[in-house]
Amino acid sequence: MTVVTEVEAAPARHGLLRYAATKAGGALLSIAMVVVATFFLFRLLPGDPVRALAQGRNMTPEQLDLERARLGLDRSIPEQFLHFVGQTLRFDLGTSYEYKRPVLDLIGDRIWPTLLLTGTALVMAVSLGIWQGARAGWKPGSRFDKFSTAISLVLWSVPTFWLGLLLLMVFAAGVGPIPGVFPTRGIASVDAPDGFGYVLDVAQHMVLPCLTLVAVVYAQYLLVMRSSVLDEVGQDYITTARAKGLRDDDIRRRHAVPNALLPTVTLVFMRIGFVVGGAVTVEAIFSWPGLGQLFYEAIRVPDFTLMQGTFLLITVSVILMNTLADVIYHVLDPRVRSV
Amino acid sequence: MSSLAWVRRRRSVQRFWAEFRTHKAGVAGLGVLVVAVVLALIAPLFIDAGVTNVVSGTGEKLAPPSLDAPLGTDESGRSVLLMIWWGSRTSLLIGFLAALLSMVIGTVLGIAAGHFRGWLGAIVLRITDWFLVLPSLVTALVLAAILGGSTATIIVAIGVTSWPSTARLIRAQTLAVEARPYIERSLALGAGHWHITTRHVLPNVAPLLLASTTLEVASAIVTESTLAFLGVSANKTSWGTMLRGSYDWGAATAGAWWYILIPGLCIVIVVMAFTLCGRTLETVLNPRLRTRAA
Numbered sequence: 001m002t003v004v005t006e007v008e009a010a011p012a013r014h015g016l017l018r019y020a021a022t023k024a025g026g027a028l029l030s031i032a033m034v035v036v037a038t039f040f041l042f043r044l045l046p047g048d049p050v051r052a053l054a055q056g057r058n059m060t061p062e063q064l065d066l067e068r069a070r071l072g073l074d075r076s077i078p079e080q081f082l083h084f085v086g087q088t089l090r091f092d093l094g095t096s097y098e099y100k101r102p103v104l105d106l107i108g109d110r111i112w113p114t115l116l117l118t119g120t121a122l123v124m125a126v127s128l129g130i131w132q133g134a135r136a137g138w139k140p141g142s143r144f145d146k147f148s149t150a151i152s153l154v155l156w157s158v159p160t161f162w163l164g165l166l167l168l169m170v171f172a173a174g175v176g177p178i179p180g181v182f183p184t185r186g187i188a189s190v191d192a193p194d195g196f197g198y199v200l201d202v203a204q205h206m207v208l209p210c211l212t213l214v215a216v217v218y219a220q221y222l223l224v225m226r227s228s229v230l231d232e233v234g235q236d237y238i239t240t241a242r243a244k245g246l247r248d249d250d251i252r253r254r255h256a257v258p259n260a261l262l263p264t265v266t267l268v269f270m271r272i273g274f275v276v277g278g279a280v281t282v283e284a285i286f287s288w289p290g291l292g293q294l295f296y297e298a299i300r301v302p303d304f305t306l307m308q309g310t311f312l313l314i315t316v317s318v319i320l321m322n323t324l325a326d327v328i329y330h331v332l333d334p335r336v337r338s339v
Numbered sequence: 340m341s342s343l344a345w346v347r348r349r350r351s352v353q354r355f356w357a358e359f360r361t362h363k364a365g366v367a368g369l370g371v372l373v374v375a376v377v378l379a380l381i382a383p384l385f386i387d388a389g390v391t392n393v394v395s396g397t398g399e400k401l402a403p404p405s406l407d408a409p410l411g412t413d414e415s416g417r418s419v420l421l422m423i424w425w426g427s428r429t430s431l432l433i434g435f436l437a438a439l440l441s442m443v444i445g446t447v448l449g450i451a452a453g454h455f456r457g458w459l460g461a462i463v464l465r466i467t468d469w470f471l472v473l474p475s476l477v478t479a480l481v482l483a484a485i486l487g488g489s490t491a492t493i494i495v496a497i498g499v500t501s502w503p504s505t506a507r508l509i510r511a512q513t514l515a516v517e518a519r520p521y522i523e524r525s526l527a528l529g530a531g532h533w534h535i536t537t538r539h540v541l542p543n544v545a546p547l548l549l550a551s552t553t554l555e556v557a558s559a560i561v562t563e564s565t566l567a568f569l570g571v572s573a574n575k576t577s578w579g580t581m582l583r584g585s586y587d588w589g590a591a592t593a594g595a596w597w598y599i600l601i602p603g604l605c606i607v608i609v610v611m612a613f614t615l616c617g618r619t620l621e622t623v624l625n626p627r628l629r630t631r632a633a
Binding site for chain 1: 472481482486564591594606611615
């Protein structure tokens with residue numbers, strides 16, 4: 001008996017390793033493609049990049065030449081390409097024009113607010129979406145289901161930035177006699193106290209951006225979870241559980257939801273790119289000092305080195321998240337593994 | 340083409356319409372769409388681009404709704420109602436053309452990935468998956484910022500970043516169609532790649548394509564307004580640029596609710612109409628969904 005299980009277990013583990021290795025290879029290829037695409041994309045800039053960079057600044061032709069040499073633009077395209085790849089591999093993303101600081105340093109400063117905001121919003125959106133989706137999918141056609149579908153349809157149609165503007169208008173600026181409750185911008189007040197007071201201050205600043213992000217991303221989790229539960233409703237094991245005399249709520253919580261959860265949670269990470277897009281918009285509206293705002297400022301200026309660096313970082317992290325989700329799904333779901 | 344084929348086609352269109360009519364939400368969406376498109380098309384008969392001219396604003400700045408300007412005015416005293424009307428042309432045009440571009444790329448690459456086995460299909464699939472993972476809004480922002488914000492580049496930026504899901508859908512459908520026996524028969528009769536893809540695969544995926552394009556227009560309109568709001572679009576009046584103006588001029592803190600509410604509501608209503616329409620089309624046309632509902 002034990003021999004049999006060992007024999008069965010060995011190829012499964014082997015298969016998993018091979019699967020993870022394939023996925024990692026795919027991710028590396030994707031990242032390489034991003035680096036190559038970024039290089040050529042930013043060489044598509046119409047006209048002379050140095051002139052574009054020097055826009056609005058007084059520079060002599062000699063200074064422009066110096067700048068060109070510093071950026072390596074006087075070399076041939078293949079040489080520039082190799083140089084760019086070498087730099088990127090060493091995590092050297094260049095120096096921002098606007099801030100006169102290395103792009104990597106700027107990213108290091110801005111990454112924590114973004115992780116705080118999107119992390120909180122993601123946890124809230126996922127739990128709310130899964131809870132509501134499970135209830136809606138369990139009784140399709142019920143009033144709760146119709147209400148949920150309507151809500152998600154409306155939220156799907158609402159542009160992120162407009163929802164942010166509305167919340168800003170109602171809760172930060174105040175409507176008529178009702179004063180605004182929440183701050184309009186930033187991550188903390190200038191006169192924020194230290195210690196616990198600071199935490200409270202940040203939390204207060206985070207309410208509106210977080211709410212906007214949750215509202216926009218949670219709708220799709222709801223829909224995915226709903227259809228995922230819907231798939232389970234007709235299954236034999238549910239009928240068995242019912243025949244055993246289990247309470248309806250118990251069947252849902254103990255049997256249907258755990259099975260439906262897996263594809264949903266994976267999809268959450270698969271669509272992380274959508275959340276990133278939302279984060280850029282939300283951070284821009286509420287002046288949240290994160291990566292999204294950094295990227296937005298780079299576009300407004302425009303500061304192409306900074307734009308290139310943040311773009312690279314964002315896309316590479318999205319690719320890594322996707323691959324991770326893929327592999328974890330494979331580990332967790334025996335149904336996929338056996339195929 | 341024989342008349343028999345035409346009779347059959349007319350019948351299937353009639354059947355489709357009879358089925359579509361039973362979905363109230365879809366009919367409502369279609370109604371809103373027709374009204375919006377007709378309004379956008381006839382706008383030049385009544386107004387011209389002059390209503391968006393900063394100097395020609397006649398009203399007071401940020402004035403609330405009144406008889407002169409039923410939906411209030413913006414920061415330059417221009418009527419929000421007329422701006423919305425004229426702006427709908429840009430928003431809808433970009434929405435339609437970007438969806439069309441995305442559909443064309445998605446269909447060609449989707450059919451290619453499904454039809455050609457071996458390395459060609461594998462490469463196309465690999466590229467599709469790569470684009471699918473990229474955060475589309477961020478990529479579209481970079482594209483629009485680099486290429487400049489004209490109407491054409493915004494269309495390209497949206498189209499180039501939104502086609503992969505269409506390609507995935509079309510590829511799956513192509514695989515399903517090509518597994519049918521009549522394809523084998525056709526092959527035996529000497530049909531080439533071109534004949535099979537255009538005469539057999541394309542007509543079979545066309546209905547689904549219609550549904551997915553309708554949904555794509557909805558998201559293209561949202562993306563356009565987001566790009567315009569984030570300031571990468573040149574200053575042609577659209578619903579997104581109006582909202583940008585309301586943000587820049589502090590309409591939220593000034594209490595100018597009409598300047599924020601109206602353009603946003605227009606986006607939501609039109610996008611919702613497209614979504615309802617597209618979902619109904621999907622339900623009616625996708626046999627898999629129909630059997631599940633039955």
